[in-house]
Amino acid sequence: MYSDKVMDHFKNPRNMGEISNPDGVGTVGNPVCGDLMTMYIKVNNNRIEDVKFKTFGCGAAIATSSMTTELAKGKTIEEALTISRSSVAESLGGLPPVKMHCSNLAADALHAAIKDYQEKREKKKEVRK
Amino acid sequence: MVAQETRRVYMDYSAGKPVDLRVVKEMLPYMESSHGNPSSLYTFGQEAKRALDESRAKVAKLINAEKPETIIFTSGATESNNLAIKGAANRNKAQGTKILTSSVEHMSVVNTCKSLVKEGFQTVFLPVDEFGLLDLEKLEEEIDGETTLVSVVYANGEIGTIQPIKAISQIVHAKNAFLHVDATAACGQVPIDVNIEGIDLLTISSNDMYGPKGVGALYLKDGVHVAPILHGGGQERGLRSGTENVPGIVGLAKAAEIAQNEMQAESKRLTILRDSLIHGLLDPIPSSFLNGHPTMRLPDNVSVRYSFIEGESILLSLDLMGVYASSGSACTAKTLQPSHVLLAIGLKHEEAHGSLMLTLGKQTTQEDVDYVKNLMPSVVERLRKISPLTPKELKKECIRTK
Numbered sequence: 001m002y003s004d005k006v007m008d009h010f011k012n013p014r015n016m017g018e019i020s021n022p023d024g025v026g027t028v029g030n031p032v033c034g035d036l037m038t039m040y041i042k043v044n045n046n047r048i049e050d051v052k053f054k055t056f057g058c059g060a061a062i063a064t065s066s067m068t069t070e071l072a073k074g075k076t077i078e079e080a081l082t083i084s085r086s087s088v089a090e091s092l093g094g095l096p097p098v099k100m101h102c103s104n105l106a107a108d109a110l111h112a113a114i115k116d117y118q119e120k121r122e123k124k125k126e127v128r129k
Numbered sequence: 130m131v132a133q134e135t136r137r138v139y140m141d142y143s144a145g146k147p148v149d150l151r152v153v154k155e156m157l158p159y160m161e162s163s164h165g166n167p168s169s170l171y172t173f174g175q176e177a178k179r180a181l182d183e184s185r186a187k188v189a190k191l192i193n194a195e196k197p198e199t200i201i202f203t204s205g206a207t208e209s210n211n212l213a214i215k216g217a218a219n220r221n222k223a224q225g226t227k228i229l230t231s232s233v234e235h236m237s238v239v240n241t242c243k244s245l246v247k248e249g250f251q252t253v254f255l256p257v258d259e260f261g262l263l264d265l266e267k268l269e270e271e272i273d274g275e276t277t278l279v280s281v282v283y284a285n286g287e288i289g290t291i292q293p294i295k296a297i298s299q300i301v302h303a304k305n306a307f308l309h310v311d312a313t314a315a316c317g318q319v320p321i322d323v324n325i326e327g328i329d330l331l332t333i334s335s336n337d338m339y340g341p342k343g344v345g346a347l348y349l350k351d352g353v354h355v356a357p358i359l360h361g362g363g364q365e366r367g368l369r370s371g372t373e374n375v376p377g378i379v380g381l382a383k384a385a386e387i388a389q390n391e392m393q394a395e396s397k398r399l400t401i402l403r404d405s406l407i408h409g410l411l412d413p414i415p416s417s418f419l420n421g422h423p424t425m426r427l428p429d430n431v432s433v434r435y436s437f438i439e440g441e442s443i444l445l446s447l448d449l450m451g452v453y454a455s456s457g458s459a460c461t462a463k464t465l466q467p468s469h470v471l472l473a474i475g476l477k478h479e480e481a482h483g484s485l486m487l488t489l490g491k492q493t494t495q496e497d498v499d500y501v502k503n504l505m506p507s508v509v510e511r512l513r514k515i516s517p518l519t520p521k522e523l524k525k526e527c528i529r530t531k
Binding site: 002013027057 | 437440441442445449467477478479482514515516517518
């Protein structure tokens, strides 16, 4: 059912865990639907220095989370924003069609974390003003 | 994660069983030499006819049916359920159009009942309690003069809960309705007596008794009539047209005979393994629960759930270690909804997603059970570490028990 790459990321997820003082946090999904992901980012000089994830969900949900962190690490914010559901699926050698929508939310979680980072930064700027 | 092991432990017997070699042996002549059509007059055909008659008697004996003619051979449990429900509903339409069933039925009952709604019947899905037992008070409330048929599963294959059929039958018969029982998962595992238990129609599956796939039977009590759903040459008393699947039927009958002889010992053996596995899957793991009834339960069924993690990822982890099981998670189904049976016993969606079903069988050994017991804590612990839902206290406990 799953590609070797999906199984590899499921067996050995990269960047799994939490970041203690993250610059941005994004959570998407819902345990009711069977998938919930949280993505943490640490940003330095507009670059994603560190990224970690926590995921409740099926094999595809865990593998896409892991893959997304791998793709995002070291990228500038602008580069990271180009990471999409389809590019994550592609990097994993494809996903079963039924998993493309329900379990492929990691890119959305990353975007949510970036948005959170950007909003926090705006607020800080306002405070300084 | 533990490296892939070569050991293979099949614990999904309810999804498919191997055919007993004694059954295969019995079937072979009817595929090779005795391949006549039972409807043919010549000796060759009559040999097949005799095999059919003998098979009918064997299946009748397993459920203590009054006579062999009460057994109608079909293509399997799905067809038997369709024939029983549509057949009885349509045949008795003049008496009433209300059909009652439970909310823990197999899809072949659920969707057959739903299809009748489009034809003008009223279908009521009765609730069950937290163990999956039918709410008898609700049954008494709902059953009325319009009710012609009540269809209840003998034992649900997902959670293993065995229904109090005799008590249900008394309520049903008091209102002059017929009782259809889907015994797909139960038949051959627990003793069934259609007379003592008051069953009017009974669905039997061959593969669930280690017979071949693609064959089943429907018991129709003497005097209970159904309208056929397949029309043609009028085989099986006109109730199931189509040339009889003689090798399959012979296989089903042999499987029934073996089940009758070996059920007692095998069920006792399986019950010990089942309880050993249930304890092994629950005792060492916090926030773990049993689905279904602890004692009114099929000997082969283990259904548990783990909070904070999802079923498919448990299955994948087990698969990597050679253990083949099943889950109530939507991710393993064709739909995005978790099992309706797990929701019916009151589980929340996220609880149903974390369910794991292991069904045991003839080839399951204590070593298999021990193997699964030993690896489960680490599987659950790993997935809980990945999950954002795991509470802090539990995480600490997980690390401590390492």
